[in-house]
Amino acid sequence: LxxxxxxxxxxxxxxxxxxxxxxxxxxxxxxxxxxxxxxxxxxxxxxxxxxxxxxxxxxxxxxxxxxxxxxxxxxxxxxxxEEPPDSEPILTPDSGATADLVDIGSTHTNGSVSPDVLAERDNLIEHLQSELSRLRNETQRLIMQHQQTVLQLRERVTALETDLATKDSELEQERIQKEE
Incomplete structure (x- = not known):
C-alpha cells in the first residue's frame, strides 16, 4: 500500500x-x-x-x-x-473448499495493471469529471439565480422607499393644510 x-x-x-x-x-x-x-x-x-x-x-x-x-x-x-525442503503441505478435507474462495486471478501481473482495472479507473474518472461539470453548471445557475433575486429585491425595496417618501410628503402636506 x-x-x-x-x-x-x-x-x-x-x-x-x-x-x-x-x-x-x-x-x-x-x-x-x-x-x-x-x-x-x-x-x-x-x-x-x-x-x-x-x-x-x-x-x-x-x-x-x-x-x-x-x-x-x-x-x-x-x-x-526459504522453507526447508522436507516440509510438505498438510491437506485437510476442506482445504479444497477454501481454495475455491481465493481469487487467484490477480489484477497485477509482473507489476503491470490489468486492462480491466485501467478501464474501470478511466470510467470512474470520466464519471467523476462529468459529475464535477454538472455540479459546476448547477452552482453557476444558482449563483445567477441568486444575483437576479437580489437585484429584484433591491428594486422592490427602492420602489417601496419611494412610495413611502411620497406618502410621507402627502401626509405632511395634509397636516400643514389642516393646521392652516
Missing part, C-alpha cells in the same frame, strides 16, 4: 498543481511517520524476524514536488526466508 500511495502521489503531482495536493501530502507525511514507527517496532519482534524480513523505509519521505525523485524511488520489498 505504501508503494502504491507513493506512486499515485507522484503521478498526481505530475498532472495537478501542487497547491491542490497539499492536504494529500500532509496526510501522506503523517501516515509515513506512523508506518515508519510501525516498521521499526515490528522489525524488533522475534515473530516477524523468523517469518519475514520487514523492509526498511527511507529516513525521509519522498519529495513529491520534485519529479526526479520518482526515478530514484526504490520499492520496499519483503523478503521471505
Amino acid at each position: 505504501y508503494d502504491f500511495g507513493v506512486k499515485i502521489l507522484f503521478r498526481l503531482h505530475a498532472s495537478l498543481p501542487p497547491d491542490v495536493l497539499t492536504g494529500h501530502r500532509q496526510r501522506f507525511l503523517n501516515q509515513f511517520r506512523e508506518l515508519r514507527k510501525f516498521y521499526i517496532a515490528a522489525s524488533t519482534l522475534q515473530y516477524f524476524r523468523n517469518l519475514i524480513q520487514i523492509p526498511t523505509l527511507p529516513e525521509n519521505p519522498p519529495n513529491f514536488l520534485v519529479q526526479a525523485e520518482l526515478r530514484s524511488y526504490v520499492t520496499p520489498v519483503v523478503i521471505l526466508p
Whole structure:
C-alpha cells in the first residue's frame, strides 16, 4: 500500500498543481511517520524476524514536488526466508473448499495493471469529471439565480422607499393644510 500511495502521489503531482495536493501530502507525511514507527517496532519482534524480513523505509519521505525523485524511488520489498525442503503441505478435507474462495486471478501481473482495472479507473474518472461539470453548471445557475433575486429585491425595496417618501410628503402636506 505504501508503494502504491507513493506512486499515485507522484503521478498526481505530475498532472495537478501542487497547491491542490497539499492536504494529500500532509496526510501522506503523517501516515509515513506512523508506518515508519510501525516498521521499526515490528522489525524488533522475534515473530516477524523468523517469518519475514520487514523492509526498511527511507529516513525521509519522498519529495513529491520534485519529479526526479520518482526515478530514484526504490520499492520496499519483503523478503521471505526459504522453507526447508522436507516440509510438505498438510491437506485437510476442506482445504479444497477454501481454495475455491481465493481469487487467484490477480489484477497485477509482473507489476503491470490489468486492462480491466485501467478501464474501470478511466470510467470512474470520466464519471467523476462529468459529475464535477454538472455540479459546476448547477452552482453557476444558482449563483445567477441568486444575483437576479437580489437585484429584484433591491428594486422592490427602492420602489417601496419611494412610495413611502411620497406618502410621507402627502401626509405632511395634509397636516400643514389642516393646521392652516
